[in-house]
Amino acid sequence: MLNKLLELKDSLEQNWTYLHKILFTFSFYLLYKVFLKVLDSETMSPYILLFIVLGFFVFTIDILIYPLIDLLAQKNTRIIDKKIKIANNAVYFFTSLSILSTLYYYMTHYYPVVNIVIFSLIMSAFSYSIILDYYHDKKAKIIKWLIVILTIIGLAGIIHGFYLNKALNVNTFTLIFILGFFIVDFLVYKWRAK
Numbered sequence: 001m002l003n004k005l006l007e008l009k010d011s012l013e014q015n016w017t018y019l020h021k022i023l024f025t026f027s028f029y030l031l032y033k034v035f036l037k038v039l040d041s042e043t044m045s046p047y048i049l050l051f052i053v054l055g056f057f058v059f060t061i062d063i064l065i066y067p068l069i070d071l072l073a074q075k076n077t078r079i080i081d082k083k084i085k086i087a088n089n090a091v092y093f094f095t096s097l098s099i100l101s102t103l104y105y106y107m108t109h110y111y112p113v114v115n116i117v118i119f120s121l122i123m124s125a126f127s128y129s130i131i132l133d134y135y136h137d138k139k140a141k142i143i144k145w146l147i148v149i150l151t152i153i154g155l156a157g158i159i160h161g162f163y164l165n166k167a168l169n170v171n172t173f174t175l176i177f178i179l180g181f182f183i184v185d186f187l188v189y190k191w192r193a194k
Helices: 002-015 018-038 041-059 061-074 082-108 113-132 138-164 172-193
Strands: none
Touching (some): 018 041, 061 082, 113 138, 113 172
């Protein structure tokens, strides 16, 4: 399993462009639309969150594959740098939170939990990027501040979602948080390319 993940990591590093990220993520939206045509919207509505989660994991696979490799490599007693360990633990925490929140949503159908799922998914990608790529980089202070501002907006989205408790679960704050994530992710991709 570890060898297959290492091969995937090498392939992603060589071939995974931002266009690929968008195309493969958009394919989950198209897949959802196909299911929506075949089945009715009432049957498919409970599965929207699963498509969002899977689409996000495809979009951030180039970031989130590293903590998974490190988790499997720890079994082989490979020594990992302290900074990488902190980043990995942040990813494990937010990924676990997103999975638990998704399960909780499907058990209770309590709509505000969707905001927690989206927040924790995005924070898993942000935490890995900010801890490893921009922890001591003075040029990337803009990215750090953008992530801090977006984190506050994301938390406001969670609070607002619980306050309103409506079926329309993605509120304005969460929408800004999602759009901000794509902008910051694109900036990170461009700065990494340089």
